[in-house]
Amino acid sequence: METTIKTQTLRERAIPIVGACIGIFIFYTSFFGTFETLIQRSLFVALIVILGVMLHPLGHGAKWRPLGLFVDLLIVLAVLTGVGYILVNFETIMNDLPFAEQIDVWIGGLALIGILELSRRCASPVFPILVSIALAYAYFGEYISGAMGHRGFDMYYLTEVIYLSDRGMWGMLVNIASTTLASFILFGSFLLHTGAGQTFLDMSSRISGSSVGGAAKIATIASGLFGSISGSSVANVATTGNFTIPLMKRLKYPSAFSGAVEAMASTGGQLAPPIMGTAAFVMAELVGVNYWAIITIAFIPAVLLYFGIFNTVHLISKKSDFGKVDDSELPDWRESLVWHRITPIVCAFGGIILGVINGYSINMTACLGIIGNVGAFIICSLLQKAPLGSIVEKLKAALIDGGKGVVVVGILLVAAQVFVAMVNLTGVGVTITNIILDFANGDVLMIAILMAVVCLIAGMGLPTSAAYVLVSAVFAPALIQQGFAPVTVHLFVLYYAALSVITPPVCISVFVAAAISQDPWHKVAGYTLRLGGTAYLLPLLFLFNPGLLLEGSMSSIIMIVVFTVLQVMALSSLMAAYPVTSHKYSWLFWLIPAAAMFSPLLWVKAAAAATVIMMVYVSNQNLSKNQGLTPSH
Numbered sequence: 001m002e003t004t005i006k007t008q009t010l011r012e013r014a015i016p017i018v019g020a021c022i023g024i025f026i027f028y029t030s031f032f033g034t035f036e037t038l039i040q041r042s043l044f045v046a047l048i049v050i051l052g053v054m055l056h057p058l059g060h061g062a063k064w065r066p067l068g069l070f071v072d073l074l075i076v077l078a079v080l081t082g083v084g085y086i087l088v089n090f091e092t093i094m095n096d097l098p099f100a101e102q103i104d105v106w107i108g109g110l111a112l113i114g115i116l117e118l119s120r121r122c123a124s125p126v127f128p129i130l131v132s133i134a135l136a137y138a139y140f141g142e143y144i145s146g147a148m149g150h151r152g153f154d155m156y157y158l159t160e161v162i163y164l165s166d167r168g169m170w171g172m173l174v175n176i177a178s179t180t181l182a183s184f185i186l187f188g189s190f191l192l193h194t195g196a197g198q199t200f201l202d203m204s205s206r207i208s209g210s211s212v213g214g215a216a217k218i219a220t221i222a223s224g225l226f227g228s229i230s231g232s233s234v235a236n237v238a239t240t241g242n243f244t245i246p247l248m249k250r251l252k253y254p255s256a257f258s259g260a261v262e263a264m265a266s267t268g269g270q271l272a273p274p275i276m277g278t279a280a281f282v283m284a285e286l287v288g289v290n291y292w293a294i295i296t297i298a299f300i301p302a303v304l305l306y307f308g309i310f311n312t313v314h315l316i317s318k319k320s321d322f323g324k325v326d327d328s329e330l331p332d333w334r335e336s337l338v339w340h341r342i343t344p345i346v347c348a349f350g351g352i353i354l355g356v357i358n359g360y361s362i363n364m365t366a367c368l369g370i371i372g373n374v375g376a377f378i379i380c381s382l383l384q385k386a387p388l389g390s391i392v393e394k395l396k397a398a399l400i401d402g403g404k405g406v407v408v409v410g411i412l413l414v415a416a417q418v419f420v421a422m423v424n425l426t427g428v429g430v431t432i433t434n435i436i437l438d439f440a441n442g443d444v445l446m447i448a449i450l451m452a453v454v455c456l457i458a459g460m461g462l463p464t465s466a467a468y469v470l471v472s473a474v475f476a477p478a479l480i481q482q483g484f485a486p487v488t489v490h491l492f493v494l495y496y497a498a499l500s501v502i503t504p505p506v507c508i509s510v511f512v513a514a515a516i517s518q519d520p521w522h523k524v525a526g527y528t529l530r531l532g533g534t535a536y537l538l539p540l541l542f543l544f545n546p547g548l549l550l551e552g553s554m555s556s557i558i559m560i561v562v563f564t565v566l567q568v569m570a571l572s573s574l575m576a577a578y579p580v581t582s583h584k585y586s587w588l589f590w591l592i593p594a595a596a597m598f599s600p601l602l603w604v605k606a607a608a609a610a611t612v613i614m615m616v617y618v619s620n621q622n623l624s625k626n627q628g629l630t631p632s633h
Helices: 002-032 037-055 065-096 102-122 126-139 155-162 172-208 214-230 233-250 255-271 276-287 291-297 299-320 339-357 362-383 388-405 407-426 428-440 444-458 464-480 486-502 508-517 521-531 533-544 554-575 586-596 602-625
Strands: none
Touching (some): 126 155, 155 407, 172 276, 172 388, 214 233, 255 299, 255 508, 276 486, 299 521, 339 362, 407 428, 407 464, 444 464, 486 521, 533 554, 554 602
């Protein structure tokens, strides 16, 4: 027993040390430049595996923990041996493309098993199972008949691809994780720890707290702001939800509704620039498009997404007469926007803007943001006479949490890269594309719907970035072959991969929100699907209306944006069951213009838009005359 306590204490003490080492590694390589390709990626993998084992120990708290500790040590030993071998032989591997030998198969195989086991602990068993199926498919391909069969690859060739090249465990996705993605996660950590988190919450409270359904709107805005920099819907729910959900419940909002608002708004953060759940960096690499171009075209869809959420929340709150937040509970504007709180945030984004203007790399740009943020924070804190120890502690916590923040997504992207390598090696992506095209018989809408369903299923239980990589590798070519721009298709896939975290039955964000709101998860899920109803249709809208992604003339872009705003209003009113007249089921009338606006005919869209405007006016007039109306839920 004493040995167990001592081991746990040692682990707990080592976690911040290793976390800080990863943070320093990220900052150093962002500012001074990365190491040689294989050195950069393998060192990063070694660091995140060590910390991953510490953060997710096998059998923690169980009687069989000693066995779990032994397995943890084996994983670390296997991965460190694999990394050491790469570090010693990286020049040979990159220059001579060596053939794999028996020792390479064992070292690479054991390292991969360690990565897959950690991915199971970090996400769910689904992820390593999918990667294992891809590996088995590559090995046993010659025994599969029909269109899915292929010539098969022996263990030695698979080792050369997975371990002794930059296509597998040390591939492109790992490069993104160790550079651009990691630098922005570190940037977000410093931003939140130097006061941006509380400032975002205070600003959200002041903007919307005094309106109808104010507490729910606070959750919507704050979670959107948090999500735009943190990149994790579950982390958003856990962070802002511990404040917003109890606030909503205290004002007599239904518990399930309170949890759903937080879950949906936090999920939207995965799709909000600049970080977009860290998937923006992965997408930029996969599509071959500049990162800044990705976040530019994603801006209008993100605004429409949050407009739909906000409007649904507003209408449900108005219909149900949910209360406002009392002025005594709202922070003062002067305190929220006081100079020493705002300056670090302004300087952080000033550093980002400076990097963009000067054409620096993405990770260098993030580094300048960190420097601006930290420098301003230190100066402002000293001018406010804050204790030096307090300043150091906050910066240390930011560095450690930044290091911790890359572990899960880093490990999953290592495993995802192996999956992508197998897809490319076997050509299964092309095969599945042909099968889908034959099944849909050229029906583009059917292909899009099939892809949406697959994304929602494949993404269940997985972080957004990992789900996006898996689905885009296999299914994106089917839509691209129909003439859609690759960046449009990949954004389409990303939206449904993100929405999988609120889609039953495996809806992780909903589970966390339900735990905080103390309501059955299925009730929270029901409200979440209503609040996110427009989000599920939005990818189809921008897929068939590229003006929403800033394609086309200015006049055509403005016209389609106006039409889509009105369509989102109709859809959110439908999801809110907002009555048009005093009749109990009059809310169903919203379905008519919402559906009509999917028409490709301009005059139909215009007529539907005019109908929405008229219905909004009539419904508001009706509700003001019938304050006693019992809402339909």
